[in-house]
Amino acid sequence: MNTHTLSAALVTNRAPLNFRRAGAWLLGVLLLGAAWNRAPAADEPFDFETLRYRARMLAAKPYVAPASRVPEWLLKLSYDEHRRIRFDPAHSWWRRERLPFELQFFHPGFIIKNTVQISEIRRGEPTLIKFDPELFIYDRLERGEIPGTMGFAGFKILYPMNKPGDELGAFQGASYFRLLCQKAIYGLSARGLALNTAEPGGEEFPTFTDFWIERPEPHAKSITLYALLDSPSVAGAYRFVITPGADTVAHVKAALFFRKQVTTVGLAPLTSMFWHGENTNTQTDDFRPEVHDSDGLMLFTGAGEWLWRPVTNPTAVRVAAFSDERPRGFGLLQRDRNFENYQDLEAAYHSRPSAWVEPIGNWGAGSVRLVEIPTPDETNDNIVAFWTPRDVPPVGEPLVYEYRLHWFTEQIHPPAGYTVSTRHGRTKTHEPELERFHLDFAGPYLNNQSADPAIEPVVTVGDGAKLAHATVQKNPFNGTWRVAFAIRPDGSGRPVELRCFLRKSPHVLTETWSYLWQP
Template sequence: MKLSSLTAPGFSGLLRWLRRPQCLAVALVLAGGLAAQARADDEMFDFEVLQYKAKLLAAKPYEVRPVRVPEHLLAPAFTYDEHRDIRFRPEMAWWRREKLPFQLQFFHPGFIYNKTVQLSEVDGRAATSIDFNKRLFDYGKNGLKGGVPHDMGFSGFRVHYALNNPNYLDELVVFQGASYFRALCAKAVYGLSARGLAIDTAEPTGEEFPIFEEFWIEKPAADAKSLTAYALLDSPSVAGAYRFIITPGDDTVMQVKLALYLRKPVKVLGVAPLTSMFWHGEGSSDHYGDFRPEVHDSDGLLLAHGSGEWLWRPLTNPTVIRSAAFADVNPRGFGLLQRDRDFSHYEDLEASYQKRPSTWVEPVGNWGRGAIRLIEIPTPDETNDNIVAFWQPETLPAVGEPLVLEYRLHWNMDQIKPPSGATLATRIGHSKTHEPELTRFVVDFDSPYLRVRGGDFPAEAIVSVGEGAKLEHQSIQKNTANGSWRVAFALRPDGSGRPVELRCFIRRAPHVLTETWSYRWNP
C-alpha cells in the first residue's frame, strides 16, 4: 500500500514554499489492515500543499487518467440492477470501530461509474491512502466471473452522521461522479446537487466536466462537530484545490475554499454551481399527463444582490435552452430553493419532493464584478437535472495565476428568506370568456407584515414589462383565505415573438414590502 498524496514541510504561504527545498518523497509500505500505515515526522498535508499540487498539475498538459474498471463491470455488460446489488457493508464503515461521530462508506465502481478516485485519510500530520478491498462489499447475487481488480479504487464516498437520531448514523453528504456532491440537513431527503466547477455550460462548443480525482478526509476527534475534506480537481482547462468543512444540522453548512489555475482560457467559468430538476409546477402550461400536480427538486432561484435587492425567479421547463444573467457586484448570496413544502402539491409518496432541501451560496469576502447565471434546459421527464445556477466572474486570472475564493453552502429546508415578503406562487393562463387574447399572470406574495394587514391597506403593485408586450391592466388584492396578497396583471404581446422580461413587487411608498418577482415570458 502506498502514501497517495503530496507531502511537504509546513509553510504559511505559497511564496514561502517556493523558497524552500524540494519536497522529500516518502513511501512506506506496511502489511495488515485495510489502509497503509505510512508515517513520517516531517510530513504534512494541508490546503496550501494541495494548492501547490494543483499549480504544478495545471502547468503540465492534461492527461486523462487510465480507467481501472474492467469492461465486464461496465454498461451494457453490467446492468443497473447488478450494480445496485453491490452494497457496502455497514459494519466495515471507516472509523466505526473507533465510534467516531463521522463515518465513511465507499462506492463500488461499475455500470456507468467508470472513473475511480483516490481516497486518503489525514490523521494528525500524516496522509494515508485508503485502499480498495473486496471485503468492504456485499456482492449479492453477482457471480462476477471476470473478477474484481484488487487495485481498482472507489467511485466515490459518503459521510454518515447522527443527523436526525442520536442512535443512528444518517447519510450526510455524498461525493460521486465528476465534481458532483450533495448533502442533507435534518429531516430532508436528497434533491439537488452542487458541483466543484462548471465550464462552458450550455455553450455551443459543449460543456467540460472537471473531475475530483483525489480526496483527503481528516480523521475527526471523538467530540467533533465538523468534518474536513479536501479534493484535487482536474480537467483539460483547469486544475484546482478544494477544502470542505462540513457542519451538519438543521442548516448543514459546508465552508468551501477553492484555488483554481487555468491551463487555457475558458469562455464560461461557473463558480459554486448548483444543479437541480424542474419538470412541471403550478405555473406550467403542460403537466405531461402526469397525475402529480408538481414535480421538481427546486422551484426558484433566489438572489440577494450586493445592492440590497432580493429577487425571485420561478423555474421553468422551457421548450429550448434558456440562459439568463443577473449582473452584480459583490453578491450577498444566491441559491436554488424548494419553497413549496405542501405534500398535496406533489402527491408523491416515494419521491417526497416536499422534503427536498434548498441550497444557498453565501460568498465569503468580496467577489467583485460578475453575474449569477441561470441555465434552464428542456427535459421530457423527471430523470434529468435540467437547471444550473452559478457565479460567473467578469474577469479571470491569467493562465497559471490563482483564483482563490471562499463561500458557504447552506443545505436547509426554510432558513433562507428575504427580509421582506416572499413569492408564494406564480400562475399563468388565459380567460376563456373575457379578453382571451391576453395572457394573465397571477403572483401571490406573503410576509408576516402583510398577513396582518387588512384589505384596505394601501399596498401598491409595481409591475414592469419589457419590450415585446404591453401591460393592459393590473390589480392587487388581499387573499382573505390565507392572508397573502395577490397581484394580477394581463399582457398583450406585440406579435414579434421576442422574450419579455417581467418584474413585480409590492410597496407602500417609500418602503418596499416584498422581494422582486422576475420572469422571462415567451409569448
C-alpha cells in the same frame, strides 16, 4: 445550441439583510493574487496549501486523461447486476472507533469506469484507503479479479442528524456532491466547478480525482475533506468543512489554476430538476400537481435587492444572466413545502432541501447565470445556477475564492415579503388575447396587514408587450396578497422580461419577482 441570453437590471430599493447568520456574513477575504510558490517540505502536515501547490504543478503540465483502473468484467455488468453490489455497513470507516462521522464507499462498474483515490488524514499524515472486496457484499455475483489500486466510485458520509446511520452527503461523479440537513431527503446537487455551461461546443466537466478526509475527533461536530480537481482546462484544490444540522453548512475554499482560457467559468454551481409546477400549464399526463426539486432562484445582490426568479421547463434552452457586483448570496430553493401540492409519498418532493451560496469576501463583478434546459420527465437535472466572474486571472495565475454552502428546509427569506406562488394563463371569455399572471406574496407584515388601498403593485414589462392592467388584493383565506396583472403582446414573438413587487410608498414591502414570458 441556440440560447437566449438575458440581462436582468438591478435596483437598489431593498431592505438590509436579516439572516440568522448575519453576524458572520461576508467574513473572510477573496484572494485573486499571486500563486504560492514554495514547495511544501516532505515532513510538513497535509493541508490546503499542500494541495494547492500540487494543483499548481498539475496545471503547469499538459492534461492527461486518467486511464480506467476498472476491470472489463465490472464494466460489462448490467444496471441491476451492479446494484446488487452493496457496501457492507459493518465495515463503515471509523465505526469500530465509534467516531461521530463514518464513511462508506461506492463500487465501480456498469457505466462507472473512472475512479477516485481516497486517503485518510491522521495527525496531518495521509494514508491511502485501498480498495478491498471485503468491504462489499456481492450478492451471489461471480466475482472476477479486482486490483487493489482500482479505487472507488465515490463515497458517502454518515452522521446521526435524525437517527444513527443517517446519510449526511455523498461525493460521486465528476465534481458533483450532495448534502443533507435534518428532516430532508436528497434533491438538488452541487458541483466543484462548471465550465462552458450552455455554450456552443459543449460543456466541460472537471473531475475530482483524489480525496483526503481528516479523521474526526471523538466529539467532532464537523468533518474536513480535501479534493483535487482536474480537466483539460483547469486544475484545482478544494477544502470542504462540513457542519451538519438543521442548516448544514459546507465551508468551501478553492484555488483554481487554468491551463487555457475558458469561455464561461461557473463558480459554486448548483444543479436541480424542474419538470412541471404551478407556473406551467403544459400537458404532462402526470397525476401529481407539481414535480420539482427546486422551484426558483433567489438572489441577494450587492446593491441590496432581493430577487426571486421562478424556474420553469422551457421549450428550448434558456440562459439568464443577472449582473451584479459583490454578490451577497444566491441559491436554488424549494419554497413550496406543502405535501398537498406534490401528492408523492415516495419521492417526497416537499422534503427536498434548498441550497444557498453565501460568498465570503468580495467576489467582484460578474453575474449569476441561470440555465434552464427542456426535460420530458423528472429523471433529468435541467436547472443550473452559478456565479461567473467578469474577470478571470490569466493562465498560470490562481483564482482563489471561498463561500459557505447552506442546505436547509426551513427557508431563508428576505426580511420583507416574498413570493409564494406564480400562476400564468389566459381566459377564454374575457380579453382572451391577454396573457395573465397571478402572484401571491406573503411575509410577517403582509400576513398581519388588513386590506390597505395604499399598498400597490409595481409591475414592469419589457420589450415585446405592454401592461394592460394590474390589481392587488388581500386574500382573506390565507392572509397572502395577490397581484393580478395582464400583458398585451405586440405580436413580435420576442420573450418578455417581467418584474413585480409590492410597495407602500415610500417603503418596498417585498422582494422583486422576476420572470421571462416566452410566447
